[in-house]
Amino acid sequence: MQNFQDKKVVITGGTTGIGLATAKELVAMGAKVIVTGRHRDSVIAAAKETGATGIVSDQSKLADIDGLVGEAGKHLGKVDVLFINAGIAAFAPISAITEEHYDSIMDINFKGAVFTLQKFLPILNDGASVVFLSSINAYNAMENTTAYAASKAALNTLTKIAAIELAPRGIRVNAVCPGPVNTPLWGKVGMPEEQLQQVAALIQTKVPLKKFASPEEIAKTVIFLASADSSNTTGAEFVVDGGFNLHTMIG
Numbered sequence: 030m031q032n033f034q035d036k037k038v039v040i041t042g043g044t045t046g047i048g049l050a051t052a053k054e055l056v057a058m059g060a061k062v063i064v065t066g067r068h069r070d071s072v073i074a075a076a077k078e079t080g081a082t083g084i085v086s087d088q089s090k091l092a093d094i095d096g097l098v099g100e101a102g103k104h105l106g107k108v109d110v111l112f113i114n115a116g117i118a119a120f121a122p123i124s125a126i127t128e129e130h131y132d133s134i135m136d137i138n139f140k141g142a143v144f145t146l147q148k149f150l151p152i153l154n155d156g157a158s159v160v161f162l163s164s165i166n167a168y169n170a171m172e173n174t175t176a177y178a179a180s181k182a183a184l185n186t187l188t189k190i191a192a193i194e195l196a197p198r199g200i201r202v203n204a205v206c207p208g209p210v211n212t213p214l215w216g217k218v219g220m221p222e223e224q225l226q227q228v229a230a231l232i233q234t235k236v237p238l239k240k241f242a243s244p245e246e247i248a249k250t251v252i253f254l255a256s257a258d259s260s261n262t263t264g265a266e267f268v269v270d271g272g273f274n275l276h277t278m279i280g
Contacts, residue, residue: 031256034059037105037154038255039097041065041088041145042115044075047162047210050244051112051251052079058252063101065115088115088141089133091148098148107154110255113142114162116180120173131176138180139187146191156199158255161188163204165270181206185266192264201263203254208270211241242271 038055042048043064052064052075062081066072069085076083082104086097101108116138121130142161153159166174167181185204192202250269253259268274 031058031252031258033252033256036060036109037107038062038110038112039065039101039105039108039149040081040112040114041086041097042162043079043081043112044068044071044083047207047244047247047251048112048114049075049079050248051114052081054245054248054252055110055255056080060110061105063104065097087137088113088145089136090141091144094141094145094148097145098152101149102152106152108149108152109154109157111146111149111153111157111159112162112251112255113145113159114251115141116162118177120177121175122173123175126175134176134180138177139183142184143187146187150195153198153200157201158259159191159195159200159202160251160254161185161202161204162251163188163206163266165206165208165268165274167206167266168268168274188266189264196263201254201259203259203262203264204266205247205250205254206266206268206270207242207247208268208273209241210247211243242269 033055038060040048040052040062043052044066048064052062056062056079063084064075064079064081065084065086066075067087072083072085084097084100086093117134119130119134146159161184163184164181166178167185188202188204195202247269250267
């Protein structure tokens with residue numbers, strides 16, 4: 030049985046979607062939660078909605094990460110769960126990728142994740158749980174996702190290496206790899222609305238369960254990995270995609 034009473038939790042990118050859903054549930058289960066976001070208004074709104082403490086922090090900026098660690102130390106002391114969830118998605122064919130496109134994705138999705146983990150290490154409790162939000166794009170060859178997919182594949186490798194390095198402290202490190210999820214991020218990939226709806230409809234036909242996941246469904250997996258219920262699980266990648274990556278031959 031999961032027990033988060035008085036557990037100390039930090040969720041980056043916790044103002045919308047999966048991060049917000051996870052924060053809501055953990056607060057309801059008695060955890061003391063910090064959520065972060067890049068925009069002050071959304072951080073304030075998320076804190077009000079969830080009952081968490083909101084901190085403005087941009088995961089792509091190391092100075093912001095330093096500030097977040099300092100504030101987390103003041104508010105929580107040691108941290109039991111670190112959910113590195115902040116990320117962006119933007120799609121473009123290889124012929125159209127720019128340095129700005131590449132850097133913006135990698136700076137938040139991978140570089141920011143690496144240094145968030147590194148800088149939190151001094152205030153992570155021994156036996157803490159770290160969860161990264163990855164994606165099934167780390168595995169498949171979806172067109173126009175070069176930089177995004179690379180950032181998530183790198184994150185999965187980081188998960189394994191960190192799991193080995195932090196095992197002596199009893200710190201578990203795992204990744205959740207969702208498939209299509211109905212979150213605001215889906216609407217920010219850079220496609221016109223009509224094209225976005227067409228792609229969404231096509232993707233849904235390829236999911237054996239015939240639906241996009243809800244943020245709450247993915248949050249359940251994050252919470253499992255954050256809890257003592259997964260005490261012997263580390264270095265794992267949990268695919269939660271409704272069967273999308275099964276690539277069935279018929280149907």
